[in-house]
Amino acid sequence: MREFARRFFARPATVAGFAVFTLILLVALAAPLLFAHGPFSIVGMPLRPPGSPGLLAGSDVLGRDMAAGLAYGARISLLVGVTSTLCAAGVGVLLGAVAGYYGGVIDDLLMRITEFFQIIPSFVLLMVLVSFLEPSLGSIVLGIAMISWPQVARVVRGEFRALRNREFVEAARTLGESDARIIFTQILPNALPPIIVISSMMVGSAILTESALSFLDLGDPNLLSWGSMIAGSRSAMWVAWWTTVLPGLAIMATVLSLNFMGDGLNDALNPRRRER
């Protein structure tokens, strides 16, 4: 474990990413304590610059507290990012594992389905799906999961194909272990490192996607997210820069920190790099 931490924190970028992400996570968790009035209540004059009395990050076109919006927006972004990634990873691992382990016709069939999802312009699919299902937290998570699982499935299938002919898997077969047991207890633990790495990156891209949806007014109307903050303030962009730049920076910081942590995880978990 200590060895893992040493390799994980070997890059300065990973340390920075970890620090920034921890900060965002803490703010998101503490949002109801810090801003008891919630993100939607009007607290003062509109378009006050950051640093005005009582308004750390200024106020938006309606006079709402930007700092509260950013903190509550972090909750939505992280919630969407993590849950959609978990769903996508679950589906992707299952299909990829089955395709990679059995090969043959099963593999062909599952991979054609995967490719079907990969060749459709994914954002268009997502927009159609969300507007068809009514924009809500559930439909957004479902939609993002649906467009991101093929990536996981591809990687997992590759890992399983490489691992299924290893001697310890053959040994498990001669010992009479069932296929499910071989897949989940023998092969999957050995295929975890790349799954963890791409999952961490997928959280970042899910956050970006959610922001883009909210920007197009396809976000959950009952929740304030960073994307919808930018969308609602774009008319004031030239007179009050902070209304769009601050949520934009929040998105960028979150996604970058997740990617940096993904690189760090890759270093820590990838056995080939370990030998250097």
Place this chain on the structure above:
Amino acid sequence: MAGALVSIRDLTIALPPGAERANAAEHVSLDIGHNEIVCIVGESGSGKSLTAHAVMGLLPRGVAVTGGSITFQDKDLLRLPPEGMRRRRGRDLAMIFQDPMAALNPVMPIGRQITEQIRAHRPVSEAVAMDAAAALLGQMGLADVAGLLRAFPFQLSGGQRQRVMIAMALSLSPSLLIADEPTTALDVTTQAQILRLLKTIQAEREMSVLFITHDFGVVADIADRVAVMRQGRIVESGTTAEVLGNPTDPYTRALIDAVPRLRHAPPVPSGAAPLLTVSGLGKNFRRGGLFSRDKQIAALDGVSLSIGRGETLGIVGESGSGKSTLARCIIRLLDPDAGAVLFDGADIAHMKPRALRPRRRRMQMVFQDPFSSLNPRQTVGNIVTAGPRAYGEGGAASRARAADILALVGLDPAAMRRFPHEFSGGQRQRIALARALMLKPDILIADEPVSALDVTVQAQVLKLLDDVRRQMNLAMLFITHDMRVAAQVCHRVMVMRAGRVVESGPTSEVFAAPSDPYTRELLAAIPGRDRLGFAAAN
């Protein structure tokens, strides 16, 4: 030694902190004279390979020379600037490696790879260099040189690739050739050819060769002088005749004794009713791509055998002979295309998984590579008890049995809480054997169980296998490419070539009076057979 070509004095090579010992080599002193072959022999981790790499100035990152000198042509190679070393590398000092596939560039034709090396050191045109390359390949005993120059590495056999590597190494007429286990990855008959080639070329060109090997048989065949390394130190050195005939160091003696010999061939136990009978087994592999027509390759063609309790049947052959495919078809990791496998009164060759399961339980396998046959993410306890648990035995009961079985194979039952990477290769192979024995098999299939192990460890594991076979009255199917190993443990042997059985019979008869020319060729190719006592046994 006066007038030595290369003088290694007090060479100390430090390993990075956290390695299993501080120095890969400690105070190593060795002379390589003009026109002679010097062997460094040792087991894995002895520091023999790093010593050779130090001469070439090619130590891996993190490993550094901390003391001593390597004198070559009145210059200390260790004090040369990088550019000076680069100019000598290839021109004066050349090296060939264990795996020629990894040492050749896969996307460059053979001819270009040789000319590139020549032109890096000499101002000649591509055409002149290409002629030189063709001449060299001819000297290596390769046919169709023109075709070879245009071929890519993957189109060549292992032996051809190693000949190309040697041609490349010799292209600038170096005065020293360093050969790092150049025949270890090759089949035994190919190994014999390459060794003969190296010896001939060395004599013709009167050059010096530093030859790294783990095999005393190879030493006996090729070396003029030999140095034995153990844990970074040279424990004994001298002429080959001295060291082989009259070893003074106990470790050298142990190494020489551990080389399996023919004279131990055990007699065939009599009157055992066959437990497993294989008849006419066939298996085809399809090869072909998008643009070529499918080709059927017969990996197994009408193979028959039978084996009884308490008996060890050896299946001997070179790579591609189908011996591993045979094992996998019998235990049904592969599905045979033709023939029958009679076990316990039923044909299991085409049996449905449900019916097969209780029968396969009594047939277990030990694999070649103990580093890939144990799941790195499971504890030894989980690995060893996996079989019984798969058949519904309780965790506590199987753990108790696992402790006994681990003790039987010579391991401390406390090993159950540890992970495979904490064990050495020999210990891991014991774990793999314990796993197989947990299901109380009647038949044990051992697929090259000792070929990844050092020779002293090999001897221990072979003895263990034999003890276990006797104690549990097992029928053992023993697959190996090494005739010396087969001679030691097998009652009967079956020689395979290209999917067919060419000869079979009691080990002592087959080895003493082989009837098939291929068997004779295999036996003749055993390294060191004359000097290490094979001839005497015949």
